[in-house]
Each structure stands twice: as structure tokens, then as C-alpha cells.
Amino acid sequence: MTPPDPGPGPLLEVKGLRKYFPIRKGVFRKVLGHVRAVDDVSFSLDRSETLALVGESGCGKTTTSRCILRALSPTQGRILFRTGEGAVVDVARLPKSQLRPLRRQMQMIFQDPFSSLNPRKTLLDIVGEPLLVNGMRSRRERAERVAELLRLVGLRPEYMRRFPHAFSGGQRQRIGIARALALNPSLVVADEPVSALDVSVQAQILNLMVDLQAQLGLTYLFVAHDLSVVKHVSDRVAVMYVGKIVELAPTERLFDAPRHPYTEALLSAVPKPDPRLRAQRIVLQGEVADPANPPSGCYFHPRCPYAVPICRTERPRLEAVAPGHLVSCHRARELSLRGVGA
Amino acid sequence: MPTDGRPILEVRELRTYFFPEEGTVKAVDGASFEVFPGRTLGIVGESGCGKSVTAKSILRIVERPGRIVGGAIHLRREGGTDPAATIDLATLDPAGLEIRHIRGGDIALVFQEPMTSFSPVHSIGNQMVEMIRVHTRLDKAAARERAVEMLRLVGIPRPDRRIDEYAFQLSGGLRQRAMIALALSCHPRILIADEPTTALDVTTQAQILDLLRHLQAQERMAVVLITHNLGVVAEMCDEVVVMYLGRVVERGPVDAIFHAPKHPYTRALLRSIPSIRASVRTKLPTIAGSIPHPYNRPPGCPFHPRCPDVIRGVCDRSEPGPRPVGPGQTASCFLYEESP
Structure with missing residues (x-):
């Protein structure tokens, strides 16, 4: 049983998605500011593809996936989903009453x-x-x-x-x-589906998910923090930092030749299961920026080892450095960053 | 790292069982290992393997209905006239003065979840001062000074202000740093870290692991690192103990464990971990079945129902003991019956 063919075009297109949570205080619950959990996120997802959303806690990966399922209503942006009948609907604006037939086509696998x-x-x-x-x-x-x-x-x-x-x-x-x-369903959102499992069982579930995808033509949005898990299942990877996608690339490219300093640091921070590889890890200074009060310019600049003055003042845009490889960094074209070998 | 060749802590055939109403759970069933000054021992295994209960047994904080039913835990005494003098922690009264002096003084513990290890209604500083004053003769002002010093040592910015904050005001990474500062504030000789970075993000984990390594070199502490993460073990440990269902199945130097593993469980475990260096979208080798429930512990070798190399009629009948399989390496497996 495969889902009906919805015709050509991506299954899901997310455009300029924003989700702000108000910060309220006092008796009158006055709004003092907003947590920008998801801040202008765009990507598309082809049929039978796996896109991984990775990042550290608070980066907005789970909020993004919840908005797509309309478990949360987005503040702004469009979520275009191609239904089994071939029509394209904007999930972000659909009234609640019309969500149910859509939810059959989008399902979720939970963490715990x-x-x-x-x-x-x-x-x-x-x-x-x-x-x-x-x-x-x-x-x-x-x-x-x-x-x-x-x-x-x-x-x-x-x-x-x-x-x-x-x-x-x-x-x-x-x-x-x-x-x-x-x-x-045609789209399955898996939010950390193996992170609560023991190592020896993790592999079984990951293999099962890959098998089912081949068998049923499923499309996965795979939300995870563990980059090694991501490498085993995804076709493309989007790295998020403080509510924004900082890099999006085919899996192999992202791991072999990352172009964003945060991706490089993230890859190097993963402990490698080989004592002979006790490499010079890049240890980032400081902490993840506060999404209620993000720094000026590039959100990553206070921790970035390659930051230059422009990073402090101007926010970089997500731009293509190669076909299918998007990076949001002022220095993406000049830096040569370290990936992980095969 | 230099050692004088004598372990600071020696665990011999430790058995810690739990006696709930439904029967007996052998949480730790004959674990033996040594901990050396200035070195890091890793205890790895999946859930239910007994790694945390082993740590709790050493500190004598196993909750009811669990208790130590056998074995010995020899801690070498500090200073004194006889350098060989040891004390068996397994025989101490868990509420007695002696073990209370050792906890936090000689042996400190860092937990996985720093949020639950700090009291939410006392400031970080008050908790540190209390601990320092229990174990030393410092007065309140001097203890506070030492607490600030420790917070600075673990890299907490503005420690003189942070010390009056509460655990919930700190981020996960800072909270774990504060936990480490608390543990190290009385200069313990052994630090037991139970999944110290499991609740943290990878970049924060890298910071904490770096910090631990740095502090260990500085204080020449022995560290017992308990984790399920083989990557963390490979990066941090000198020796490794692999546990499965309460038993040590293999132990040895870290390089041998990762490059010449002998026990079928160790081998299977290493093969099945997702690696960041694997090629994209490759299938992972798996271990058949799942970890048995502790009430349904299989007879014989606990791993035999899942073992690819099982010897019928042998592995399901009796339990293998540790056999030497390399320099400083032992495996508890019948495959190595006749090995040299």
C-alpha cells in the first residue's frame, strides 16, 4: 500500500515560517517581548525524501515540526502541503475544521x-x-x-x-x-525517534524506518540532535541555530565539507567512538544565544572563531554556495572548514 | 599519566541485589575492577546493566530494597603510616560517620541531571559552603571564598555574583559546571561521574568533557566515568569496563576495547553504534532481540540469547568467568576457554 500519487512538485514547502511566543508578566499578563522560536525558516521536502532538522536544544527544530503539523499555529509564513488529491493547501492558514482530513496524510513518531x-x-x-x-x-x-x-x-x-x-x-x-x-500518511514527522532507546536497539529502529520508507514511499522530516544518527537516515540536512537555518545541504556534503562555522563546530563536538581519534576538538566558547534577546548581526557571531566586524552588524542571508547547498554566513565562500572523513 | 601502580579503589566481586516483593533483581552480580590515581576508568553499558548501581554501591547510597550482598570495595587510606592500609566500604554502616566523611570528602559524585541534584530552595553558594564546612575546618567566610574559587575554576563567569543564584537560574551547561564545582570543592581523590553530559547538547558536552580532563590533570584525581555513550568513553578513558545485565563482560585498556574487542557483546555494541564517519544512508548491523527484563534473566551467560557466537549446551548452562585475552584485557566468554 503506497500513498496515492500527488503529482509532480515538492510534497511540502515551508516559506518564511515564524513562530513567536509572547513573554508575559504581571497581573495583566502584559506582553514584554517575544521568544523567536522559529524565525524565518524556509525549506522544501520532495516525495520519498528524508530531510533532517538538527540543532541543539532551543534551536526551534521541534517548534518547526509542530507548526507543520499544526499542533502549533504559526505566527507568520506559509506551509504548502500537496495533498493526495494533488491540491496544494496552506496548512498555516487552514481553519481548524478543515485540518482533520489533512492530518491523515501527516503523522508523527514521538521521542518517548x-x-x-x-x-x-x-x-x-x-x-x-x-x-x-x-x-x-x-x-x-x-x-x-x-x-x-x-x-x-x-x-x-x-x-x-x-x-x-x-x-x-x-x-x-x-x-x-x-x-x-x-x-x-505521505509525510511522517519523526521527532527524536531513537534518542530514548538503547544503542543496540537504536540501530534496529533506524533500519526499520529506512526499510519502511523504501517500501511505502514515505517522506520523512527527521528531527534530531544526534548528527551520527542523522547521517544514517537522511538525504539532506538542515542545521538550525536560534530559530534560523544556518546551513542546508545534501547529507554527504554537509558532513564532508561544511560551510558554516557552527556546523563545523557541531561536527567536531560529536565524540567519535575511536580512542585514536582524540582530535583537536573545536570547543565553542559561551552559550547558545537567547532567542528572546538575540545578538546583533549574525546570531552566531559571539561564539564564532571566524567572526569579523561585519558579522556583528549585518545579518547574513541564506544563500546558495553550490547547487542545493545553502549557507547563511558572510564568509561562507572564503573559509575552508573541516568536515568529518568517511 | 604516571601512577605508582597501586589502585586507589579496588572493587572485588561486588554483588548488589534488589529484593522487591516479586523476587530478586541481581543489579550488580560479581563486578570487579580497579581505579588508579590520575586515570579515568569508564564503565559502559546499556540500561539495566548495573553501571549506576555500581556507583551507588561504592558510595553506599543504594536505595531500599537494594543492598550489597557480597564482595568488597577497598578504598586506600590517605597518608597515614601504612600506605597499604585500606578500608572496605562494603562493610561500613551506610548511615555511619565514616562513610559520611568519605562521601564528598574522598569520593565525590556528579549526577546526570544537575537540576535534581541541587536543592531548589537554597542558593548554589549556600549548598557549597555547607559541604565545604562539613568536610573542612574552614569558617563561613573562608568556605565562601573557596566556593567562589571553585566556581571560577570550572569556568563560570562572574562567580562572585553567580554564587548567590539558584540552580534554576543557570543554564544546563552552567548548572553542570556548578555541580562539578560542588563535587570538587573538597578536593576528592576519586570523582564518580554518572552520565555527566547525557542531558547536555553536544557543544556543551564538549566543554564539560574538556573541563573534566583539565581538572583531572590539575588535581591528579581518579575519575570513574559511567556512560552509555561509547564516543565519550573513547575520548576520555584510559581503561574500560563493559557491563551487561549486572556482569562485567569485558575489561581492558581503551585502545584494546575499541580496536581489539573480544567479547561478542562488546563487538556487536561497537558495530551497532551510528557513526558520524559512516557513509551516508548505510544500514547498521544490529544486535538481535532486546535486553531482557531483569526478572527474566537468562540462565548461563546473560548475553547468550542474543549472541551470534553462542555455543549451545555450554553458554546456556553455566556462567563464564573472566579469562585473559590480551595485555590487561579480560573477557568473560567461553570462546576464550583455551586461549593462551
């Missing part, structure tokens, strides 16, 4: 397999709920579909009468994936 499954429901109820909500009334029909889904994610269909507590973390994550796939 322990809190995202209702402990008082059986697998049949958990995985079958989206089917019931969307009109599959016959219990037998639902049971058949649930069995099929469980097999798809590598679980035995006999398990459907059991409760989540009987399963390990990895198995629970498989259940979460089965639930997300119940309605044949």
Missing part, C-alpha cells in the same frame, strides 16, 4: 515510547484508534489492518491483545510507528 502509548489500552486499540476515528467502524476490519501493520513493523500480530507494559522500549517504538502508518 513510554509516555506516548496509553498504558490502559491494548495494541489493537492504540494502533486501531486512528482507523476508528477515520471511519473504519468494523472491529474485524480494524483487527485485520492492525495485524498487517504489526507485521509491517516487525511485531507478531498475536501481540495485539497485549498492553504496552509488556513491551521493551524498542518494541514500543515499533508500536508507535505502526500507529503513525495506520492511515497511509
